[in-house]
Amino acid sequence: MTDDEPQPDRLRHDYSPWLFWTEADEEARERQLRHQRELGRRAGYTIGERCFVSGLASVQNEELRLGRWTSVAAGAHLTGSLRTGSECTMNAYTVIRGTVELGNSVRIGAHTSLLGFNHTFSDPDIEVHRQPLTSLGIRVGDDVWIGSHVVVLDGVTIGDRAVVAAGAVVTRDVPAGAVVGGNPAKVIKWRVPQLAPSASARTDDLADAVAEFADTARAQAEEILARCFEPSLGGGLFVDRPGAAPTVRAQCDAIEIADLLLGRAPGQLPAAEQVERLRSWQDPKTGMVGELLPDGNQRLPGDGLFDPDAAYHVLSVGYALELLDSAFPSPVHVVAEAGPDRLIEGLEEQRWETNAWNAGHWADVLGTAVHWNRKVGHPGRPGAAEAVFGWLLTHVDPMTGMWGSARPEDGLLQIVNGFYRVSRGTFAQFGLPVPYPERVIDTVLTHSRDVRFVRPDRQNACNILDIAHPLWLTRQSGHRDDEIVQLAGGLLRDALGHWTDRLGFGFRAPHPATVGDPATTPGLQGTEMWLAVIWLLADLVGVSEALEYRPRGVHRPIPAP
Structure with missing residues (x-):
């Protein structure tokens, strides 16, 4: 390679992991599979076919089950118990902690946090970090897009085919097919209109x-x-x-x-x-x-x-x-x-x-x-x-x-x-x-x-x-x-x-x-x-x-x- 030729982007696939298996050469593929084998030696870890886990991600889970064609980008921070379906993507600097379950085809934007645990602070005389943690867990359905800079709090379920707009703070369940946004996140429209509750159903719930x-x-x-x-x-x-x-x-x-x-x-x-x-x-x-x-x-x-x-x-x-x-x-x-x-x-x-x-x-x-x-x-x-x-x-x-x-x-x-x-x-x-x-x-x-x-x-x-x-x-x-x-x-x-x-x-x-x-x-x-x-x-x-x-x-x- 001469000085005039473009230099390869050595971190391209760490930050765009969905491209890895169509672009990477044999050496890079072998390096990735070796990394996955090392992770697979840990108790409670299974990594499906054609997954990608960046070496620049912090993977500290007690349990990790990645479905096939799932990718974890650079800067991601994973702890606790994470189970995913197939074809999920955790983009750069995603934080997933606590107990989290993802369905199939879940896309998570950069700098988004899914926090499947919480601190308690019931005793004002004890420092918060010394008080017990609680965990209800987060569950995400199939075909869900979670935008960048989103925060999903413990206990939330996000239904199938939902979309969470960038910057949202999700504190309550997201209905299947809904598009939610804001702080706290609320339904702003419906990706799947036929799943929207009828006016009479919404009125009955309020009544x-x-x-x-x-x-x-x-x-x-x-x-x-x-x-x-x-x-x-x-x-x-x-x-x-x-x-x-x-x-x-x-x-x-x-x-x-x-x-x-x-x-x-x-x-x-x-x-x-x-x-x-x-x-x-x-x-x-x-x-x-x-x-x-x-x-x-x-x-x-x-x-x-x-x-x-x-x-x-x-x-x-x-x-x-x-x-x-x-x-x-x-x-x-x-x-x-x-x-x-x-x-x-x-x-x-x-x-x-x-x-x-x-x-x-x-x-x-x-x-x-x-x-x-x-x-x-x-x-x-x-x-x-x-x-x-x-x-x-x-x-x-x-x-x-x-x-x-x-x-x-x-x-x-x-x-x-x-x-x-x-x-x-x-x-x-x-x-x-x-x-x-x-x-x-x-x-x-x-x-x-x-x-x-x-x-x-x-x-x-x-x-x-x-x-x-x-x-x-x-x-x-x-x-x-x-x-x-x-x-x-x-x-x-x-x-x-x-x-x-x-x-x-x-x-x-x-x-x-x-x-x-x-x-x-x-x-x-x-x-x-x-x-x-x-x-x-x-x-x-x-x-x-x-x-x-x-x-x-x-x-x-x-x-x-």
Whole structure:
């Protein structure tokens, strides 16, 4: 060979092993067969006809059974028990550990990991590496393509003829014929359309899941309420979670949960006593309900529209009283006595462009106060309610159907969350159609793709409620209905998985990445909100009847009677 001739690529077959038996010369073939004979001397090793195992691969298995025409490329790291069918390929830098079984014709892309074992970490006082390992094993069917940079976790089964897109993190079983992608991996389409479950089958599965969830929640409701009741505080008060201070909202959340799951008031106190307490908390001067102090006593609310610490109580106390067949003893005076100019001034004082969530909350409180006042015979100053709706109709953005503007730091989050609050207390409460419903749907569906807020490990009850309710409120338009049903089904499955047995829901979804975050601790607020979210999502999918409950309080879907 002269200097001008091309040099042979000595590593070509180590990194492209499927070419070996059609290109390699006799010397290379003999070298490979010798390598295989050496491996075959190890106990538990069998290597089929026409296999290739790169000498640059790390093969440390306790058991290795390679089917015919199977190849292992350079940089692969194999440990544990690996059994393959015929014509499988493990490309460069594949990691396969633990107990793994591959069918026939499985292709695994470079830098992909199949991890058929897991660490335990149940004892926080012992280092993780000193705690036992578990292994459920990974099973891959026939004719499966697993792309590059995929991670498949222990316990997963990947069905025949499935495809796993590059970069996916597979945490649950992959149906036969499906194409999955993302983190965590979900079905994005079907390689074999005839294997896709019918809409009715998917609905039946969800109906069974929500029915099972509802049965569990009802069976544990008493225990969840008892866990958050402090009999030594103020004659007996609820706290959001053990160790927390008592709040007005906690008393109301307990009433909402008991109504949803038990069909009655919480059993910790007589219903009449709970009614009297809530009614006594209304300040006769302002009509607002001040916050509780740590000892269970109450602070008087501030004057005007609206004391921030008392504002939400217009909703929570008003609805709790309604669930107990009662009502505020007095109107919300700060609203009943305000004229059209004052209410418009209040709306314009809100920071819609930078804090649409809080501005929407203010409008929600205003609309709800108008509703309660009408129920007790105080419709307010002439033209006041009409001025509120007129302002909202003339200030909505026709491009988004919402109030306020998107922000670089959190995208559409503020305006979507603000829309829920505005519409809940005004248009939804009074049974009026929202303006630009199709634009609302477009905006919410765009927001639903923002992984910062909808990825399962980043979900909280507020953000998912603020997706579910606007889509439910505008569902009669039929706009993008298939997308809505698909989204609602996925979020519903996520939500059902957020339940903690015997404790309920935390405000934020539990996840290994959020351990220690107080918002993930189950409590009354999270439980009440997620129960409502689950109903809304289930109704969008068409399986809400399986829950055998429907929110009647703060998050009730239907207009006020």
